[in-house]
Each structure stands twice: as structure tokens, then as C-alpha cells.
Amino acid sequence: MKSDSLEGRTALVTGASRGIGAAIALALDRAGARVVLVARSRAGLDATAAELRNSPLVLEADLADPDVPARLVSEVRQRLGEIDVLVNNAAVAMRLSTAELNAALVDELYAVNVRAPLLLISALVPSMVERGRGVIISISSVSAVVGTPQRSAYAATKGAIDAATRSLAIELGPHGIRVNSVAPGVVDTDMWARNKAIPGVIEEIEALTPLRRWSQPDDIADVVVFLASDAARFVTGETICVDGGMARTANLYGGAV
Numbered sequence: 001m002k003s004d005s006l007e008g009r010t011a012l013v014t015g016a017s018r019g020i021g022a023a024i025a026l027a028l029d030r031a032g033a034r035v036v037l038v039a040r041s042r043a044g045l046d047a048t049a050a051e052l053r054n055s056p057l058v059l060e061a062d063l064a065d066p067d068v069p070a071r072l073v074s075e076v077r078q079r080l081g082e083i084d085v086l087v088n089n090a091a092v093a094m095r096l097s098t099a100e101l102n103a104a105l106v107d108e109l110y111a112v113n114v115r116a117p118l119l120l121i122s123a124l125v126p127s128m129v130e131r132g133r134g135v136i137i138s139i140s141s142v143s144a145v146v147g148t149p150q151r152s153a154y155a156a157t158k159g160a161i162d163a164a165t166r167s168l169a170i171e172l173g174p175h176g177i178r179v180n181s182v183a184p185g186v187v188d189t190d191m192w193a194r195n196k197a198i199p200g201v202i203e204e205i206e207a208l209t210p211l212r213r214w215s216q217p218d219d220i221a222d223v224v225v226f227l228a229s230d231a232a233r234f235v236t237g238e239t240i241c242v243d244g245g246m247a248r249t250a251n252l253y254g255g256a257v
Contacts, residue, residue, distance in 0.1 A: 003231040007032035011228065012076060012083050014063060014116070015090030017044025019189035020139065023217030024087055027225045029054050036076050036083070038063075039090065063090050064111045069119035082127050085228045088117035088138040088161070093191060095150045106153050113157035118164060125172065132176040135228050138165060139220070140183040140239055145247040158183070162239045169237030178236040180227050185243025188214040210245035 011028045015021035017039035025035045029052040036057045037045045049056045057080060061068050076083055092112045094105065117138055128134030143151045144158035161181055168179040186205045188196075195201050206212050223242050226232050241247045 003233075004226065004229040005032050006085070006225070006229055009033045009084040009228075010036065010076070010080055010082065011085035011087060012036040012038065012072070012120075013087040013089055014038045014120070016048055017041040018048075019191065020184065020187060020217045020220050021087075021089040022048045023221040024089060024224050025056070026051055027218065027221035028085070028087075028228065029056070031225050031229065033085065033228070034080065036080070038072060063116035064108065066111070066115065066119065069116055070123045073120065073123035077127075082131065083124055084133070085135045086120060086124055086137070087224060087228075088120060088136070090116065091139065091157075092154075094154050096153070097150050098152050101153055109153050109157050110160075113154075114160045114164075117161060121168065125177070128177050129172070129175045134172075134177040136168065136172075136177065136179045137224055137227050138181040139224075140165075140181040142183055142185045142241065142243050142247050145183055145239070145241060165239060166237050173236055178227075178232070180232075180236060181239045182220060182223055182227070183239050183241045183243065183247065184215060184220045185209065185241070185246040186214055187220060188216055208246055209243070210249050213244065215242065215244055 006028060011033040013021055013025045013035060016025045016037035025037055025048055028035050034054045035052060036059060037048055038059050038061055039045050040062050042060045045058045045060060049058050059072060061072055090112060092109050121136055138161045140161050141158040143155040144162050148155060165179050165181040172179060205214060220242050223240060
């Protein structure tokens with residue numbers, strides 16, 4: 001088997017109904033994995049599942065509910081067996097000034113962006129430890145790496161994920177479990193549709209990106225497949241920026257971005 005093949009493995013992807021999550025599910029499926037699709041939108045999940053070849057499992061769930069992660073893992077085990085790869089992609093994104101924040105908004109961000117991934121990992125780790133293998137990948141953000149305006153709470157959640165990635169890599173590495181995160185820059189998805197309509201935003205993002213283009217969901221998905229595969233067998237504890245060079249070269253963010 002090629003080192004980048006995922007034949008015979010089961011991968012769970014959260015937020016798989018659209019955008020980056022859907023692209024990740026498709027890429028994992030192309031690599032041979034059987035993919036469990038998780039999101040709140042049944043219609044979106046079904047649309048993603050229709051493009052997959054390897055008998056995907058669709059599970060509609062709201063990860064803001066603290067009881068859901070353990071239930072999801074239990075259901076997948078009952079129906080498919082053990083999970084080899086977890087991709088924590090589901091997230092709530094907010095662009096708010098600090099003055100607009102309140103307890104409910106902060107709690108909403110942390111419930112989905114931090115608590116849910118950690119609880120999914122907690123539910124999966126015992127079986128991964130027992131088998132001596134497993135891969136955990138979390139989708140972070142360029143906002144966790146460099147300062148971005150009006151995203152303090154969102155950036156804090158993604159920074160938490162990156163910190164957890166490093167801690168988990170130390171804790172789980174001796175058991176053969178690899179833990180990494182992927183930090184996209186500006187990805188051309190529906191989430192950016194409104195901002196793209198603002199005059200100058202497209203050009204501003206391109207100017208901040210050394211590769212001079214917006215990233216596409218497949219750019220992120222291909223890196224996730226690499227990390228999930230044996231090709232990345234000695235990679236753990238990393239936050240890999242997949243942003244066209246933005247985080248390492250941009251001096252500041254400004255304007256409407």
C-alpha cells in the first residue's frame with residue numbers, strides 16, 4: 001500500500017456539510033478512507049455523501065451539546081467499528097469588536113470550537129491507546145498565528161486548539177497517536193462571500209498572500225490527507241499553516257478584512 005493511502009481506515013470529519021469540511025471528506029474518501037460525516041445540516045451532509053464512493057456514514061448532530069461527542073463516538077463504533085482518524089473541523093466563526101462580546105457569544109464559540117473537539121478526542125483516546133495507533137487533526141486558523149482584527153474571541157479558541165495539539169502530542173505520542181493542527185488563511189468559501197463583495201477586499205487578501213491568490217478548500221483538504229496518512233508518520237505536535245505564506249510574511253491586517 002502506498003504511504004499516502006488510507007485504504008481500510010475510518011475517518012470522522014465534523015462540519016462536513018460544506019466548505020472545508022466537505023472538501024476534507026471528499027479528499028479522505030479519494031484516498032480510500034470510509035468517512036463519517038458529522039454536521040447540523042442533514043441536507044448538506046447528504047449532498048457531501050452523494051459524492052463519496054466508500055459507503056459514508058451520515059450523522060446529524062449539534063456539537064454545541066456537551067453530550068453529543070461521546071454519543072457520536074459510541075454510535076460510530078457500534079455501526080462501523082473503531083475510528084482511525086479524527087478531523088475536528090466544525091467551528092463557529094465570529095467577527096466582532098471586543099466591545100460587542102458577551103458571555104453567551106464567548107460560550108458559544110468555546111462550546112463548538114474547543115469543548116467539542118476535546119470531548120471527541122477524550123472519547124476516542126482509550127481505544128486508540130489500546131490499538132497503539134491513531135491520528136487526530138484539528139482545523140485551526142491563521143488568526144491563531146498572527147493578529148487579526150475583531151476576532152479576539154475566535155482567535156482565542158483557535159489558539160487553544162493549537163496549544164492542546166502540542167500538549168496532546170506529548171501525552172499521546174508514546175502510544176503511537178499523532179496529533180496535528182492545520183491553520184488555513186483566507187479560504188474561498190461561503191463564509192467569505194459577504195466580505196468579498198466589499199470593494200478592495202479581494203485585492204487586499206491577494207496582496208497579503210505571497211502566492212497572490214485566495215486558497216480553495218482542496219488546498220486545506222490535501223494537507224489533511226497527508227497528515228492522516230503514513231506519509232506523515234513522523235509528524236506530530238505541529239500547527240501547519242496552509243495560507244499561501246500569509247502568516248509568515250504579512251505585517252498587518254487592515255481595511256475591511
